[in-house]
Amino acid sequence: MRPKERRDSGQKDLFRARLDQIVDMAHPLCKLAATIDWGFLEQRLGAVYSDAPGHPPLPTRLMAGVAILKHMHDLSDEALCARWLENPYFQLFCGEEFFQHKLVFDRSSMTRWRQRMGEERLVALIQESLSVATKTGAAKPADFSKVIVDTTVQPKAVAHPTDAKLMHRAREKLVALAKKQGVALRQSYQRVGKYALIAYQRYAHAKQFKRARRELRRLRTMLGRVMRDVARKIRGKAALRDIFLKPLWLAERVRDQRQNQRGRKVYSLHAPEVECIGKGKAHRPYEFGVKVSVATTLDRSKGGQFVAHVAALPGNPYDGHTLEKVIPDMERQIGASLKRIVADRGYRGHNAPQEHKFRVFISGQKRRVTEQIKRELRRRSAVEPVIGHLKAEHRMGRNHLAHAQGDAINAVLAAAGYNFRRLLAWLALLLAAIWTAIAPEIHEPDQIATA
Numbered sequence: 001m002r003p004k005e006r007r008d009s010g011q012k013d014l015f016r017a018r019l020d021q022i023v024d025m026a027h028p029l030c031k032l033a034a035t036i037d038w039g040f041l042e043q044r045l046g047a048v049y050s051d052a053p054g055h056p057p058l059p060t061r062l063m064a065g066v067a068i069l070k071h072m073h074d075l076s077d078e079a080l081c082a083r084w085l086e087n088p089y090f091q092l093f094c095g096e097e098f099f100q101h102k103l104v105f106d107r108s109s110m111t112r113w114r115q116r117m118g119e120e121r122l123v124a125l126i127q128e129s130l131s132v133a134t135k136t137g138a139a140k141p142a143d144f145s146k147v148i149v150d151t152t153v154q155p156k157a158v159a160h161p162t163d164a165k166l167m168h169r170a171r172e173k174l175v176a177l178a179k180k181q182g183v184a185l186r187q188s189y190q191r192v193g194k195y196a197l198i199a200y201q202r203y204a205h206a207k208q209f210k211r212a213r214r215e216l217r218r219l220r221t222m223l224g225r226v227m228r229d230v231a232r233k234i235r236g237k238a239a240l241r242d243i244f245l246k247p248l249w250l251a252e253r254v255r256d257q258r259q260n261q262r263g264r265k266v267y268s269l270h271a272p273e274v275e276c277i278g279k280g281k282a283h284r285p286y287e288f289g290v291k292v293s294v295a296t297t298l299d300r301s302k303g304g305q306f307v308a309h310v311a312a313l314p315g316n317p318y319d320g321h322t323l324e325k326v327i328p329d330m331e332r333q334i335g336a337s338l339k340r341i342v343a344d345r346g347y348r349g350h351n352a353p354q355e356h357k358f359r360v361f362i363s364g365q366k367r368r369v370t371e372q373i374k375r376e377l378r379r380r381s382a383v384e385p386v387i388g389h390l391k392a393e394h395r396m397g398r399n400h401l402a403h404a405q406g407d408a409i410n411a412v413l414a415a416a417g418y419n420f421r422r423l424l425a426w427l428a429l430l431l432a433a434i435w436t437a438i439a440p441e442i443h444e445p446d447q448i449a450t451a
Helices: 028-035 038-048 060-072 077-086 088-093 107-135 141-145 163-180 190-205 209-233 238-256 319-334 371-377 380-393 403-450
Strands: 146-155 275-277 287-297 307-313 340-343 360-362
Touching (some): 028 088, 028 107, 028 403, 060 077, 060 088, 060 107, 060 403, 077 107, 107 307, 107 319, 146 319, 146 380, 146 403, 163 190, 163 209, 190 209, 209 238, 287 403, 307 319, 307 403, 319 340, 360 371, 380 403
Parallel strands (some): 146 340
Antiparallel strands (some): 146 287, 275 287, 287 307
């Protein structure tokens, strides 16, 4: 069933106050709500629903507004629910007419809505933010024809992985699942396994690596015994085999992997999609998450540096090999052809589409570089503070959304939240400029009367 969308009825209530009568309609958030084309978002995001019978979903403006506010102000789902209930500006932004004293949505509704929309639908929020930027004068359409492309790591909310902790946790998960399913194990190793993990950590901290390796072998042996015991107990039982299939597969991968092995490894049992990525940072040699491509405008617009495109890149691909997918997606999202793409030296040997091959310029490039292009190459590092803001203020610094789909969704929503935050600042600046312009005219009659 399709959602029942919000429309302003214009009605009044004797016992409830209308939001437009108790808030300042000149507030930047009210101005932003009036500028956004909610009909476009309802069309793009509402296309996922069908006309089949069932319980009607929540309105698109409500859920889209909540998602924007969450990443615009760096709030968790719980904190957003608490602030939405007490902030009339938040309620007006989400399409409410009257002040609500109870939540009209549930915290889990946000999770289900994000999963239902997916990355391909939520991209409409970034498109609408760029459209609002051009409508309000914060950016010109020509600003999006030249972009800077870079990659960063979106870390996952996982503990720092070590072989000892992973094997200990894999054994605990198998034992807990066996207890839940009524599978009686010969031994759980709950007490001795915990002591072996503590001993390993103490020996490793004291740099007594021979003793630490001995405790690591004990942890590996305990995990193997539990795995074989579970396999014996569920043999011939199809229902239990399906339940234990994934936990046993992950436990086997954890038990068999070694520190220096090549290829994919398991770094987290609850998020096996996590990858180990090294970006050459001295303070953080390795990060555990997913690689993300970020593209911003080359020239700084009046409203600031806007994010034109963002996409999660699972598999830790080489930076230069990402342009084949990123450039067509970016042009499809912006709705215009890219004239110039500026990237760092990590994109050497790129595989950009043939028609864009000579529009990509790398830092330090000498051939085909005019004086104007040389000036534009000096702007390449302008993408770095944008990435810093995405991580520090818009929830890209630690992703709490589950699975690979959550990685892509969080990156898109972080970019949308960043763009709308820039638009809020731009609308506040416009309001301040208007008040500065009309202030002398307001006080001029008073000065004449005093004289």
